[in-house]
Amino acid sequence: MTTLSQLPLPPDAGGAQALATTLAHAILSGKWASGETFPRERDLCEHFSASRNRVRNALAELSGSGLIERTAGRGTVVRDIEDWHLLDPQMSEWMAGLEAPHPQLVREVFAFRLSAEPFVSELAALAATGQDLARIESALVGMCDSAADPARREEHADHDVAFHDAIYRASHNLVWRQMGLLLRPSIVALIQHSHHQAGSLDDSLERHRQVFDAIRLRDPEAARDATERVLARTAADLGVEHGTRPLTRPASLPD
Amino acid sequence: MTTLSQLPLPPDAGGAQALATTLAHAILSGKWASGETFPRERDLCEHFSASRNRVRNALAELSGSGLIERTAGRGTVVRDIEDWHLLDPQMSEWMAGLEAPHPQLVREVFAFRLSAEPFVSELAALAATGQDLARIESALVGMCDSAADPARREEHADHDVAFHDAIYRASHNLVWRQMGLLLRPSIVALIQHSHHQAGSLDDSLERHRQVFDAIRLRDPEAARDATERVLARTAADLGVEHGTRPLTRPASLPD
DNA sequence: ACTATACGAAATGTCTGACATTTATTCCAG
DNA sequence: CTGGAATAAATGTCAGACATTTCGTATAGT
Numbered sequence: 001m002t003t004l005s006q007l008p009l010p011p012d013a014g015g016a017q018a019l020a021t022t023l024a025h026a027i028l029s030g031k032w033a034s035g036e037t038f039p040r041e042r043d044l045c046e047h048f049s050a051s052r053n054r055v056r057n058a059l060a061e062l063s064g065s066g067l068i069e070r071t072a073g074r075g076t077v078v079r080d081i082e083d084w085h086l087l088d089p090q091m092s093e094w095m096a097g098l099e100a101p102h103p104q105l106v107r108e109v110f111a112f113r114l115s116a117e118p119f120v121s122e123l124a125a126l127a128a129t130g131q132d133l134a135r136i137e138s139a140l141v142g143m144c145d146s147a148a149d150p151a152r153r154e155e156h157a158d159h160d161v162a163f164h165d166a167i168y169r170a171s172h173n174l175v176w177r178q179m180g181l182l183l184r185p186s187i188v189a190l191i192q193h194s195h196h197q198a199g200s201l202d203d204s205l206e207r208h209r210q211v212f213d214a215i216r217l218r219d220p221e222a223a224r225d226a227t228e229r230v231l232a233r234t235a236a237d238l239g240v241e242h243g244t245r246p247l248t249r250p251a252s253l254p255d
Numbered sequence: 256m257t258t259l260s261q262l263p264l265p266p267d268a269g270g271a272q273a274l275a276t277t278l279a280h281a282i283l284s285g286k287w288a289s290g291e292t293f294p295r296e297r298d299l300c301e302h303f304s305a306s307r308n309r310v311r312n313a314l315a316e317l318s319g320s321g322l323i324e325r326t327a328g329r330g331t332v333v334r335d336i337e338d339w340h341l342l343d344p345q346m347s348e349w350m351a352g353l354e355a356p357h358p359q360l361v362r363e364v365f366a367f368r369l370s371a372e373p374f375v376s377e378l379a380a381l382a383a384t385g386q387d388l389a390r391i392e393s394a395l396v397g398m399c400d401s402a403a404d405p406a407r408r409e410e411h412a413d414h415d416v417a418f419h420d421a422i423y424r425a426s427h428n429l430v431w432r433q434m435g436l437l438l439r440p441s442i443v444a445l446i447q448h449s450h451h452q453a454g455s456l457d458d459s460l461e462r463h464r465q466v467f468d469a470i471r472l473r474d475p476e477a478a479r480d481a482t483e484r485v486l487a488r489t490a491a492d493l494g495v496e497h498g499t500r501p502l503t504r505p506a507s508l509p510d
Numbered sequence: 511a512c513t514a515t516a517c518g519a520a521a522t523g524t525c526t527g528a529c530a531t532t533t534a535t536t537c538c539a540g
Numbered sequence: 541c542t543g544g545a546a547t548a549a550a551t552g553t554c555a556g557a558c559a560t561t562t563c564g565t566a567t568a569g570t
Contacts, residue, residue, distance in 0.1 A: 015523085015524090016523085016524085040549090040550065040551090041550085041551075042550090051524070051525050051526075052525090052526085053523090053524060053525060053526085054524075054525090056551090056552090057315070057523095057524095060312070060315060061319065064316065064319045064345070066344070070550095070551065070552095071532080071533080071550090071551075072531060072532045072533075072550070072551040072552055073531075073532035073533030073534070073549075073550055073551065073552095074532080074533060074534080074549095074550070074551080075533095075549085075550055075551075076550090076551085081429070082429065082432070084429075085342075085343065085344060085433065086429055086430055086433050087340075087342035087343070087430070087433050087434070088340065088342070088343055089321070089340060090319070105429070108428055108429040108430060109430060111428055111430075112428055112430035112431060115374070115378070115428075116371070116374075119370070119371075119374065123370070173363055173366055173367055173370075174336070174337065174339075174341055174360070174363040175341055175342070175363055175364060175366075175367035175437070176367060177337070178340065178341050178342050179342070182430070270552085270553090271552085271553085295520085295521065295522090296521080296522075297521090306553070306554050306555070307554090307555085307556095308552095308553060308554060308555085309553075309554090311522090311523090312552095312553095314522095325521095325522065325523095326521090326522075326561080326562080327521070327522040327523055327560060327561045327562070328520075328521055328522065328560075328561035328562030328563070329521070329522080329561080329562060329563080330520085330521055330522075330562095331521090331522085
């Protein structure tokens, strides 16, 4: 839709970054189709009653994350979802702040986790230091602690993210570590969609603890299996199945 | 080193992005230690004879990639390498343009490839479309074509990157696809370090072709094995070994 | 002597208005 | 109908002033 700037969003009073967040959320929500021209700077200035400077800084952030492409004389166009920098931490923040996450993105990110995270757990089991273990355990304790009260869902999600992020960290590879930031959107989406599932929490906590135990005992195989079980439950809760095709890795049967 | 702005780099005449590249290269080369204060805007303006606007835009890019952190009143400090956004495509470009890449980064990126890429090849063997195959083959032909002439090293590197990138694309997952952009630096580094190795090119081409054949025949296991062989040769050329520990993934033997 | 408050220097953040540059369109001559 | 120059519209850049945050310092009070 060539949605005019009027419809999508109310004005904003925060700094430049707040404006960027507002616009990013609009794009992530699919307000503009790929290839469509974005509103001009002038109009954005007017609509948000912001200086051109703030608008330009905000647009620069969007451009830096691959959401839009700006060329002098032509204007600003929204880029295809394939060109978005999904691994940009800022992007993860934007996605996590979205109330209704882009369905395709959630599926894609989760499919990635499904394939990669068991392997990361293997690495963690081999490379984790005492500090790493402490971090993982601390997150686990936080999850258990905030599990009872349904009013502390947000806190619980934070600890959940911290748990998995700590595992990525424990791989002791900078690249894998960066990917831990991808988790937040998918976990937040999970929490939102599965809150009505009763009693699944105890089960989830138990599975998480098994991952921790396996890593603590330096048992890569067990860590991989336990992580697969955690993700399998999550996949079921999210209704994701293992979307396209391969669950984790085809041992020997191609089809 | 509290290297003054004098020493590191000659002035620049390009746009704002060019300046960002210059500064990024300086940081990636380790001219400033982590936590150290970066030169003030004023000094950068003077040294590069650039307007404050360009300097600010450049610094904003660096900040967006996690290289620096700016806070009003305090100044600009260089962030720790652990906080750099290695998966930001811009970062890959900067690293690729560096004549002497950061040794730790090359090792980390390659360690990541070593662990992940065989798996990506499995995915590609399962999900590749005809178009994907065409893309991979085209890159392979380009590699063969430019292999003979040592003066076309750059072109050869481009085709090499295109080959591996096409495989990441063929996984048909947006997250893995984004990671294909990580390859350029490590491949460029490889080309620079292995140009004196005679006769290794034919061998390398043959291994690449085997990867392609396996994907074309929809054989995930063969694709994984072939990719492992490609990377093993690359690792040997780079002198990386498989640094920390795990080569690809312990099928059943933990050690 | 020590603490607490107030002041001021120094850095980044923001606003404003003008001008430069690139791109697509339009209009006119050939 | 085609080619090219003028024009309009968008983003990119510059310059200067002002606002805001932070830290150090001086000063007064206890």
